[in-house]
Amino acid sequence: MDHFLYRDGALYAEDVPVAEIAAAVGTPFYVYSTATLERHFKLFDEALEGTEHLVCYAMKAASNQAILKTLAKLGAGMDVVSQGEYLRARAAGVPGDKIVFSGVGKTYEEIHTALTGGIRQFNVESEPEMIVIDQVAQKLGVKAPITIRVNPDVDAKTHAKIATGKSENKFGIPISRAKEVYALAASLPGLEVIGIDCHIGSQLTDLEPFRLAYEKVAELTETLRAEGHNIRRLDLGGGLGIPYTRSNEAPPLPVEYGQLIKDTLGHLDCEIEIEPGRLIAGNAGLMVSKVIYVKSGEGRDFLIIDGAMNDLIRPAMYEAHHDIIPVIEPVPGTEQQPYDIVGPVCESGDTFAKQRNLAPMVAGDLVAFRSAGAYGAVMASEYNSRPLIPEVLVHGDQFAVIRERPSFDEMINRDTIPAWL
Numbered sequence: 001m002d003h004f005l006y007r008d009g010a011l012y013a014e015d016v017p018v019a020e021i022a023a024a025v026g027t028p029f030y031v032y033s034t035a036t037l038e039r040h041f042k043l044f045d046e047a048l049e050g051t052e053h054l055v056c057y058a059m060k061a062a063s064n065q066a067i068l069k070t071l072a073k074l075g076a077g078m079d080v081v082s083q084g085e086y087l088r089a090r091a092a093g094v095p096g097d098k099i100v101f102s103g104v105g106k107t108y109e110e111i112h113t114a115l116t117g118g119i120r121q122f123n124v125e126s127e128p129e130m131i132v133i134d135q136v137a138q139k140l141g142v143k144a145p146i147t148i149r150v151n152p153d154v155d156a157k158t159h160a161k162i163a164t165g166k167s168e169n170k171f172g173i174p175i176s177r178a179k180e181v182y183a184l185a186a187s188l189p190g191l192e193v194i195g196i197d198c199h200i201g202s203q204l205t206d207l208e209p210f211r212l213a214y215e216k217v218a219e220l221t222e223t224l225r226a227e228g229h230n231i232r233r234l235d236l237g238g239g240l241g242i243p244y245t246r247s248n249e250a251p252p253l254p255v256e257y258g259q260l261i262k263d264t265l266g267h268l269d270c271e272i273e274i275e276p277g278r279l280i281a282g283n284a285g286l287m288v289s290k291v292i293y294v295k296s297g298e299g300r301d302f303l304i305i306d307g308a309m310n311d312l313i314r315p316a317m318y319e320a321h322h323d324i325i326p327v328i329e330p331v332p333g334t335e336q337q338p339y340d341i342v343g344p345v346c347e348s349g350d351t352f353a354k355q356r357n358l359a360p361m362v363a364g365d366l367v368a369f370r371s372a373g374a375y376g377a378v379m380a381s382e383y384n385s386r387p388l389i390p391e392v393l394v395h396g397d398q399f400a401v402i403r404e405r406p407s408f409d410e411m412i413n414r415d416t417i418p419a420w421l
């Protein structure tokens with residue numbers, strides 16, 4: 001459920017007409033709903049009620065500080081994967097002891113920043129990384145709290161580019177080697193081993209892969225405890241999928257996911273962390289764009305819009321489906337027609353949808369891409385020298401620009417010209 005609904009024939013973001021935002025900020029832009037962000041966070045938080053837990057929002061999904069603050073106010077922690085994300089979370093007021101640091105390639109500098117600034121734990125992905133964390137911690141005279149990410153070799157049954165839990169993926173250490181890697185960790189004086197981490201992929205629409213992975217984590221917890229490790233925290237990653245269309249079967253709900261966690265791991269008396277990103281932000285955001293031209297091709301009509309693959313890369317990169325709806329609701333009974341919906345970028349990959357049925361459109365009409373809140377703005381680029389598009393946050397009947405559209409000068413003047421030119 002989200003808060004983007006038609007009211008009296010117009011699409012609203014909570015209590016604000018989307019067309020009003022378009023008139024104020026121009027197109028294209030991203031708009032997020034505070035109520036939806038809050039609702040999704042609470043669904044996870046409530047799903048783990050009765051268990052000591054922290055929901056660490058995977059901020060890679062949508063990292064604007066206004067979004068982080070909205071969630072942090074409700075008690076969210078953050079899952080970060082870079083120094084930039086760490087500093088952004090801190091700038092948004094998130095305390096270090098609520099930040100977990102994931103990612104396969106943490107550098108010396110990143111580790112140093114997090115250890116001096118405060119960190120809840122590092123989710124360690126390899127032995128070489130573990131050794132560097134130990135070195136930095138020893139140099140600073142502290143103990144770095146760590147979990148080790150294990151790769152449970154489970155098929156997440158999702159798009160290959162976002163599956164992470166198979167042995168051929170670059171993530172974590174093979175669960176079969178966990179005992180020896182934990183033994184190494186325990187021998188390093190700069191580390192404090194506190195738990196296990198596991199994340200198997202994104203946009204999972206079935207609980208079964210989670211069950212398989214979490215059962216392995218449960219077994220490993222007992223094995224490691226028997227070896228003398230004080231395993232007291234389990235970070236279970238993110239990955240629960242969202243409905244991208246209204247027609248297809250809905251993925252499992254957070255409450256069902258929470259129950260699965262309790263069923264598979266509840267007996268271990270561990271603190272639970274989860275790292276959802278997409279489910280919190282995905283359906284809390286739209287990308288709004290304007291039709292520039294309607295072009296008749298051979299046997300098909302193209303809707304050429306002002307948003308492009310650089311603004312929302314998911315269709316080009318993952319063949320992802322986003323529902324695209326008109327901002328002015330068509331009169332009931334209006335006959336639809338198929339359009340290829342494309343952006344102005346100079347490659348055929350800049351296609352959002354093929355033969356998508358919509359009510360007839362004309363130049364100047366606004367369309368909204370649903371489910372664009374996660375992995376939308378954060379993956380945007382300036383390809384074709386198109387400035388990054390603004391982000392807007394709605395709260396009831398108010399809205400605020402939370403990232404301005406840069407001017408062309410701002411974009412162009414970042415280049416510097418060498419003296420010999």
Ligand code: LLP
Nearest residue numbers: 058102199202203238239275276277278375
């Ligand atoms: N934790 C870790 C360690 C992760 O790598 C990820 C996502 C998450 C949590 C959050 O997963 P989520 O709950 O959002 O599924 N750009 C792709 C998705 C990449 C996901 C990367 N890792 C897309 O647009 O579909």
